[in-house]
Amino acid sequence: QKEVEQDPGPLSVPEGAIVSLNCTYSNSAFQYFMWYRQYSRKGPELLMYTYSSGNKEDGRFTAQVDKSSKYISLFIRDSQPSDSATYLCAMSGETSGSRLTFGEGTQLTVNP
């Protein structure tokens, strides 16, 4: 079983919709939770990160972490066609030597 599970989609929504992307994980040592965005034929780029449990908001994007359920979410409000990309969750432990463990990625298309 994978340490990080993420529904690969594809997910298709109309412009303006609220998008919910999720990951579950099994390793209780994970403390840092990140969302990367990857446009087609490009490398991933960091979108947001959260430490431990709680919420973090950045413009139209909100990241949530529920460590008790081992579940993280990324919400996109007022989605735009430019949000069409693959979204990867990533996690790591506490120490500086910890490596990132990635989810498979969810492919999102926002239709005009």
Added chain:
Amino acid sequence: NAGVTQTPKFQVLKTGQSMTLQCAQDMNHNSMYWYRQDPGMGLRLIYYSASEGTTDKGEVPNGYNVSRLNKREFSLRLESAAPSQTSVYFCASRERGERTYNEQFFGPGTRLTVL
């Protein structure tokens, strides 16, 4: 600043051929990484280098070797390519610090096909 650059962008090999993927970063980062990305598997770590002069195996190191040539450059070598190594390869770097959330910066990727 170019960030993380990778060469080549595309490559087709025959089974048994060898090649080296090149990666360079101009951000003065200490740590560098090589990943492969496959459908249904996500990004998997092949090798990483926490600092100049050190390299360590990641999740899927078999069939690969790496060299941290200097602080800027980190190469990945396939000695005898196999069809199972058909993938998109990404190099990444980050500034090593106390907090592991330090952003990893990714290159544009190398698309490798092994026939």
